[in-house]
Structure formats: structure tokens, C-alpha cells
Amino acid sequence: MGSLSTVKRADGTVQVTYKGMPLYTFAQDHAPGEANGEGLKDVGTWKAITTTAAAKAAAPAPAAPAAPPSRSGY
Numbered sequence: 001m002g003s004l005s006t007v008k009r010a011d012g013t014v015q016v017t018y019k020g021m022p023l024y025t026f027a028q029d030h031a032p033g034e035a036n037g038e039g040l041k042d043v044g045t046w047k048a049i050t051t052t053a054a055a056k057a058a059a060p061a062p063a064a065p066a067a068p069p070s071r072s073g074y
Helices: 053-058
Strands: 006-008 013-017
Touching: none
Parallel strands: none
Antiparallel strands: 006 013
16 A cells, blocks of 8 residues: 555545645645745644655555576476
8 A cells, every 4th residue: 555545534525645644735835846834833843745755655666576487407
């Protein structure tokens, strides 16, 4: 299971989560790449997450390489 998920909020809307923590947009961010809320400590410490980090977390783990065929001498 990936690190991105969703939960249904009390008002019936769906919220995206990352490793169980809700994701929010910050009202003072107006352009891609802004993270003006990073480090705010109003109700805990806010951390910014990039779409690259989220995509990597959601991507399935690469498959383990297959074992080489047996070369027994029967």
C-alpha cells in the first residue's frame, strides 16, 4: 500500500492524506513551488511536501530481480 490515501471528512468531503496525515493547501501560496506555510507552528509544525515526493511515495516498489535459472547437470 502506498503512502497516499484519502479519508472521508465529517462534512462528507474527501481529504487526501500522506502517511496518514491530512494534506492541505496554504492560503498564502499563490504560485507553484511556494511553501509559505512551511514551519508554521500554530497547531503543530507544518511541513511542505512536493509533488515529486508524493509521486515517489505513491509509486509501487520495484519488483525484485528474478533468480537466475538453475544449471544443474541432470
